[in-house]
Amino acid sequence: MWLEGTLENRKNLRKAFIELGYGDYSALETIQFIPRFSIFSIGDGIELDIVTEITDVKQFPNDQMNPLFEATVQSVEEAIVNALVAADTMEGVNGNKAYALPHDKVIALLKKYNRIK
Numbered sequence: 367m368w369l370e371g372t373l374e375n376r377k378n379l380r381k382a383f384i385e386l387g388y389g390d391y392s393a394l395e396t397i398q399f400i401p402r403f404s405i406f407s408i409g410d411g412i413e414l415d416i417v418t419e420i421t422d423v424k425q426f427p428n429d430q431m432n433p434l435f436e437a438t439v440q441s442v443e444e445a446i447v448n449a450l451v452a453a454d455t456m457e458g459v460n461g462n463k464a465y466a467l468p469h470d471k472v473i474a475l476l477k478k479y480n481r482i483k
Contacts, residue, residue, distance in 0.1 A: 451469060
């Protein structure tokens, strides 16, 4: 859905969300909507992708994109390691268990493969 980013339109969108029972999102009045990133799941498998005017888009030559890709890979890798280390042993339905990883072994493996110092 394309929406002209006026305050009046944004207030109307917020009001529509409330009236349709999707919740009250005050951020609708100020958020910068980015295509495929500001998606609202509104139930029944329906996703609402809101687009307003796109500003300050810059194009980089391919050879200048490598640092961006490397930073993305590093942040994803760090998020995965954080999730592995932060997880606790837990018991779910029917006694199914998911065990926490032993931190010392995780650290040893990361050091072995030069992922940390």
